[in-house]
Amino acid sequence: xxxxxxxxxxxxxxxxxxxxxxxxxxxxxxxxxxxxxxxxxxxxxxxxxxxxxxxxxxxxxxxxxxxxxxxxxxxxxxxxxxxxxxxxxxxxxxxxxxxxxxxxxxxxxxxxxxxxxxxxxxxxxxxxxxxxxxxxxxxxxxxxxxxxxxxxxxxxxxxxxxxxxxxxxxxxxxxxxxxxxxxxxxxxxxxxxxxxxxxxxxxxxxxxxxxxxxxxxxxxxxxxxxxxxxxxxxxxxxxxxxxxxxxxxxxxxxxxxxxxxxxxxxxxxxxxxxxx
Amino acid sequence: xxxxxxxxxxxxxxxxxxxxxxxxxxxxxxxxxxxxxxxxxxxxxxxxxxxxxxxxxxxxxxxxxxxxxxxxxxxxxxxxxxxxxxxxxxxxxxxxxxxxxxxxxxxxxxxxxxxxxxxxxxxxxxxxxxxxxxxxxxxxxxxxxxxxxxxxxxxxxxxxxxxxxxxxxxxxxxxxxxxxxxxxxxxxxxxxxxxxxxxxxxxxxxxxxxxxxxxxxxxxxxxxxxxxxxxxxxxxxxxxxxxxxxxxxxxxxxxxxxxxxxxxxxxxxxxxxxxxxxxxxxxxxxxxxxxxxxxxxxxxxxxxxxxxxxxxxxxxxxxxxxxxx
Numbered sequence: 281x282x283x284x285x286x287x288x289x290x291x292x293x294x295x296x297x298x299x300x301x302x303x304x305x306x307x308x309x310x311x312x313x314x315x316x317x318x319x320x321x322x323x324x325x326x327x328x329x330x331x332x333x334x335x336x337x338x339x340x341x342x343x344x345x346x347x348x349x350x351x352x353x354x355x356x357x358x359x360x361x362x363x364x365x366x367x368x369x370x371x372x373x374x375x376x377x378x379x380x381x382x383x384x385x386x387x388x389x390x391x392x393x394x395x396x397x398x399x400x401x402x403x404x405x406x407x408x409x410x411x412x413x414x415x416x417x418x419x420x421x422x423x424x425x426x427x428x429x430x431x432x433x434x435x436x437x438x439x440x441x442x443x444x445x446x447x448x449x450x451x452x453x454x455x456x457x458x459x460x461x462x463x464x465x466x467x468x469x470x471x472x473x474x475x476x477x478x479x480x481x482x483x484x485x486x487x488x489x490x491x492x493x494x495x496x497x498x499x500x501x502x503x504x505x506x507x508x509x510x511x512x513x514x515x516x517x518x519x520x521x522x523x524x525x526x527x528x529x530x531x532x533x534x535x536x537x538x539x540x541x542x543x544x545x546x547x548x549x550x551x552x553x554x555x556x
Numbered sequence: 557x558x559x560x561x562x563x564x565x566x567x568x569x570x571x572x573x574x575x576x577x578x579x580x581x582x583x584x585x586x587x588x589x590x591x592x593x594x595x596x597x598x599x600x601x602x603x604x605x606x607x608x609x610x611x612x613x614x615x616x617x618x619x620x621x622x623x624x625x626x627x628x629x630x631x632x633x634x635x636x637x638x639x640x641x642x643x644x645x646x647x648x649x650x651x652x653x654x655x656x657x658x659x660x661x662x663x664x665x666x667x668x669x670x671x672x673x674x675x676x677x678x679x680x681x682x683x684x685x686x687x688x689x690x691x692x693x694x695x696x697x698x699x700x701x702x703x704x705x706x707x708x709x710x711x712x713x714x715x716x717x718x719x720x721x722x723x724x725x726x727x728x729x730x731x732x733x734x735x736x737x738x739x740x741x742x743x744x745x746x747x748x749x750x751x752x753x754x755x756x757x758x759x760x761x762x763x764x765x766x767x768x769x770x771x772x773x774x775x776x777x778x779x780x781x782x783x784x785x786x787x788x789x790x791x792x793x794x795x796x797x798x799x800x801x802x803x804x805x806x807x808x809x810x811x812x813x814x815x816x817x818x819x820x821x822x823x824x825x826x827x828x829x830x831x832x833x834x835x836x837x838x839x840x841x842x843x844x845x846x847x848x849x850x851x852x853x854x855x856x857x858x859x860x861x862x863x864x865x866x867x868x869x870x871x872x873x874x875x876x877x878x879x880x881x
Binding site for chain 1: 574584705706707821837
């Protein structure tokens with residue numbers, strides 16, 4: 281409860297939470313506010329924002345409602361960001377746990393693989409994965425998760441290494457608990473909090489990665505995503521710059537919200553490190 | 557000498573990593589729908605099965621996958637990256653043509669991000685929790701959350717379309733032939749917006765790290781000693797704190813080298829710079845897998861090189877590394 285009170289004492293953390301709730305609210309209410317397909321033709325193309333009450337944020341090059349695409353885009357960004365983060369954390373915790381718990385050659389092999397992933401620019405790897413497996417919503421989400429696991433793996437490894445010989449683990453070992461029981465039941469709950477906090481960084485980066493991919497028209501073209509809309513607006517950038525500007529602000533706000541909440545959680549859970 | 561030996565050992569340790577990457581990528585690309593020959597046939601507008609077979613034999617695609625992998629690695633040892641069917645010349649020469657803009661862009665962005673990150677980080681740490689710190693930290697958070705390609709587009713709208721100060725894209729003016737200093741200035745003016753765009757997110761990261769590391773070092777005993785012997789604050793910071801506070805920043809350059817290379821894919825596409833990143837994008841779109849594999853190899857080499865240089869700088873900044881090693 282202390283942590284909750286500390287969290288709400290920080291104005292930045294509260295602002296982040298409010299922004300995040302707004303974005304989640306947009307994602308939830310999209311179907312209810314805009315029951316029609318957001319990618320369907322809605323009106324004349326390239327209506328400026330605030331000039332027509334039917335299209336509050338205007339329409340894009342092909343006459344689709346920008347506001348509807350922003351609301352549905354919140355779904356896609358949160359979905360891809362969330363699921364990719366879960367994938368990255370799962371792989372990262374698995375690799376980090378084995379590496380940190382067993383050490384020795386297991387550690388050497390797993391860390392070599394982690395290093396290989398870190399040496400390769402993650403966006404280049406993402407391009408290769410999309411080139412090979414195609415760009416549907418599922419493959420893009422998995423690909424973003426697959427390029428994001430090395431950092432959580434290193435974090436988990438460090439936690440496991442510092443925890444594996446503590447008294448409570450040794451006590452469990454003398455009680456005859458199996459390795460897997462020790463790892464899951466004893467070490468993992470203690471190692472997890474910093475990893476969970478780090479998940480906010482992974483999610484922020486995942487949202488940015490997907491939007492960059494969509495901007496390059498290498499993500500799923502059949503969903504209303506913010507990156508797709510920015511890429512589309514590029515064709516009319518010289519005059520109707522708002523088509524690209526509006527979804528960019530949506531991405532900025534979402535990533536900012538996720539980072540602020542992550543930082544707030546970090547400060548609330550580790551009060552001694554505040555301000556770092 | 558000792559520094560070189562130490563960094564050299566780190567360099568040698570990265571060779572297995574490089575081989576692992578190459579094998580992994582090679583196997584991954586086996587899953588790709590269609591091979592080089594399919595792409596070539598599509599370019600030629602189709603052809604009969606006999607031609608395809610001949611071509612496969614010519615490019616060594618008719619043997620088993622392990623044999624192909626062996627051939628591939630053996631060719632890499634001789635620095636032969638294969639042939640790009642799309643560009644009609646060896647992959648190595650395609651990549652070398654595209655390398656200068658990317659290296660220029662990365663160096664410029666890194667210098668920009670490092671210098672201003674350092675400056676703002678120091679200013680923020682000096683006025684911790686007062687308004688300069690709040691302003692700089694907030695800006696840092698916003699920059700960190702800004703998608704680089706979007707910032708680039710908006711910069712084009714403001715500086716190229718409305719103010720018409722800077723060119724919206726390209727590497728140099730093709731219309732006029734320029735030589736000497738004018739050519740350099742022309743290229744520089746084309747690189748201003750891409751540099752800012754790519755550097756922004758790293759500026760945010762560097763200033764945050766610099767602020768944190770300054771705050772940490774400012775609390776150490778030796779800084780108190782320096783103050784106690786009557787040095788003014790500027791000298792304490794420049795002579796005593798900065799060198800130690802720089803260490804995490806230097807580490808970060810090595811860690812971020814790959815991210816920066818990835819970021820240049822997007823930035824080069826926004827500003828249509830003919831660099832390595834744009835080549836990576838084009839080869840994905842055109843399914844030029846040989847070139848893609850070559851780019852992966854070269855970018856891994858670049859990242860390893862940057863890390864080698866970082867090791868050298870690090871050892872120079874922190875003599876303990878060589879003394880203890």
